[in-house]
Amino acid sequence: MHIVVCIKQVPDTKNVRIDPDTHTLVRQGVESIINPFDMFAVEGALKIKDENGARVTVLTMGPPQAAEALRDTLGLGADDAVLLSDRAFAGSDTWATSTTLAAAVRKMGDVDLVICGKQAVDGDTAQVGPEMAALLDVPFATFVKKIDVARSGSITVHRQTDEGTEVWKVQLPALVTVIKELGEPRVPSLRHKMRAKKAEIAVWGNSELGLDPNSTGLCGSFTQVVRVFSPQRRGSRVQLEGSIENQVEQLFQYLKKARVPGL
Amino acid sequence: MDYFLTEEQKMIQELTEQIAREKIRPVRAELDESEQFPWEIMRILAQADLFGLYIPEQYGGMGGGIFENCLAVEKLGAACIGIATSFAASGLGAYPILLFGSEEMKQKYLPQIASGKRLAAFGLTEPGAGSDVSGIRTTAVKDGDSYILNGSKQWITNGGESEIYSVLAITDKAKGPRGASFFVVETGDPGFSFGKKEKKLGIRASATRELIFQDCRIPADRLIAKEGMGFVIAMKTFDKSRPGIGALGVGLAQGALDVAVEYARKRVQFDKPIISFQAIQHKLADMATKTEASRALIYSVARYMDSEPREVSKVAAMAKLYAGDVAMEVATNAVQVLGGYGYMKDYPVEKMMRDAKILQIYEGTNEIQRNIIGQELNKEYGRLKESFF
Structure with missing residues (x-):
């Protein structure tokens, strides 16, 4: 079984600051970490490897320094790592990112399962996983907290939803996005860490992926950030006080005065 | 201080520091209170390949020496020497087999111990x-x-x-x-x-x-x-294990110093952080100096012992003696720096002070270490032809 885990380097959210003038993230001096949800994805893949045997490849798209994040996952026990790095990939929105990641998975050829974190803590879109599945034309399940591997070329996943847990049988190849409940990430092992230190990390650019340049990076992005701004503070606020009954009465009168339909 | 560690040695420090920070520190007070054996942490240490640090590669270990083991034990001990002792005790049990066991015996037991599947x-x-x-x-x-x-x-x-x-x-x-x-x-x-x-x-x-x-x-x-061969095996085992006990002491002293300095910088009395008072500064200065001296001694002795010299009993005893005494002193003074707060279980130094005492007692009391050092001095100087008068 070949599992690909997609990870993203994000600024350590514990120390994030916003530049008051540009309204963008101050990245200088902020340490990058692997998106915490992606760490659960790595742990999920390694658990399958421990229990059923699997080859785990970790995939990321990013600048050359993203190789360090990949190296960290090799220290945890992943077998291989691929970095997608090319100037042509810069400025990608989620669609262009998914296009590029999906092309890499397709190039690997023999992938049975792709695992992604449910979302990245910087953009919080939760789009890349499902988009990749669409592009790869494979079934997918989101918000997965448990993965059981069956012998018959399928997996059983437990999805966390607002209403409860859904149990799905998913035919492989497939893609899942995972949540914290999948399991705390492990610590590295010394042997894996030593191997990771020396490991060659494959770097693929667009010459390896062979994508239409118009489908990657800024050119391939349907969305572009035009402006970033902080929301205006709301002007008037009314705070209701008194007993609950009294507050309800006040609220009712307020809504009535505001001509809310039906009141 | 830079102790000129190799890449691999730095990796051991990094890994054990991560385990100490993420896995041990959050649970140490609870395990101290409940007296529960730290099986979950033993499993993590096993998965991290740490039980085999000092065991040769042909028996499933990492092929390191006493020094590598000391580096690991120090970092784990900085978080909790109760947990670090459970880890280190497996090594103590393994040494008689490693040093004197038959090939068959080594093949049978050392891989199990190195993988952490079974503790010794x-x-x-x-x-x-x-x-x-x-x-x-x-x-x-x-x-x-x-x-x-x-x-x-x-x-x-x-x-x-x-x-x-x-x-x-x-x-x-x-x-x-x-x-x-x-x-x-x-x-x-x-x-x-x-x-x-x-x-x-x-x-x-x-x-x-x-x-x-x-x-x-x-x-x-x-x-x-x-x-x-029993007594010879016991003595040789202790020679090998004593720097590790010293390393637990270095870790504990460092852990107590870290808490004391951080607290002294934050705690305000008489309108000033208490670190601005000389009474506190001098105490912290002595704690830091002795902790570093203790570390320097442990590292030197461990490296020297890994070069497999003939006589090691004296230096091994010195390492255990000094680092144990320093740990007790530094932990006691850390409680003093924190005052009433230090005496409460809300801060970790109270536990560190209770924990430190064992370092002066187990693996040969510090009185026995002084006996060994004294006897070795007597032997050493007895062999000299030269007079110093």
Whole structure:
């Protein structure tokens, strides 16, 4: 079984600051970490490897320094790592990112399962996983907290939803996005860490992926950030006080005065 | 300070620091309170390949030496020496096999110990034999292809949790110290059982139990080396393990210093952070200086011992003695710096002070270490032809 885990380097959210003038993230001096949800994805893949045997490849798209994040996952026990790095990939929105990641998975050829974190803590879109599945034309399940591997070329996943847990049988190849409940990430092992230190990390650019340049990076992005701004503070606020009954009465009168339909 | 560590040694530090920070610090107070054996942490340390640090690669270890083990133990000890002792005690139990076991015995036990699948322990102390090892009463009598053990061992670290025990027993009473031998006893051997778990002042996450042998029959090939080698094996094992106890002391002292300095910078009295007062500054300065001196000694001794010199007893004893005394002093002073808060269980220094005391007692009391150093000095200077007058 070949599992690909997609990870993203994000600024350590514990120390994030916003530049008051540009309204963008101050990245200088902020340490990058692997998106915490992606760490659960790595742990999920390694658990399958421990229990059923699997080859785990970790995939990321990013600048050359993203190789360090990949190296960290090799220290945890992943077998291989691929970095997608090319100037042509810069400025990608989620669609262009998914296009590029999906092309890499397709190039690997023999992938049975792709695992992604449910979302990245910087953009919080939760789009890349499902988009990749669409592009790869494979079934997918989101918000997965448990993965059981069956012998018959399928997996059983437990999805966390607002209403409860859904149990799905998913035919492989497939893609899942995972949540914290999948399991705390492990610590590295010394042997894996030593191997990771020396490991060659494959770097693929667009010459390896062979994508239409118009489908990657800024050119391939349907969305572009035009402006970033902080929301205006709301002007008037009314705070209701008194007993609950009294507050309800006040609220009712307020809504009535505001001509809310039906009141 | 830069101790010019290799890439691999830095990796060991990095990894053990991560485990200490993420896995040990959050649970140490709870395990201290509940006296629960830290199995979850033992599993993490096993998965991280740390149980095999000092074991040669051909037996499934990482092929490091005493120094590599000290680096790991120091970082783990900075978070909790109760947990770090449970880890280190497996090494103490493994050394008799590693140093003196037959090839077959090494092949059988060392890979299990290196992988952390089974913990080891060391059984020497008895109710009547602590500092005076010659007082041991446990006997082993050969009976055909077996030995039969009778007696008991007291205060055995990891007792009841480990599955592999290196045990010292008398095989020939008439020969005195030359009549003792080491054996490997396994959990489940007939006639081998455990006493109650001891209640302790400190290192409460570690398990301490009595080992009881009642006509305990073990195969004769569980004898380590030859009959009569027992005391030599015990002494050589202690030589190897003592720098590790020192490293626990360095870790504990560093852990206490870290808390004390951070607190002194934040705590305001008389409108100033208390670190601005000389009374506190001087205390912290002494704590930091002694901690660094202790670390420098441990690292030097561990590196020297890894070069496999002939005489190591003196320096090994110095390492254990100094680092243990420094840890006790630094932990006590850390409590003093934190004052009333330090005495409360809300801060970790109260536990560190209770924990530190054992470092002056186990693996040979610090009085015994001074005896060893004194005797070695006497021998050393006796060999000199030169006069210094």
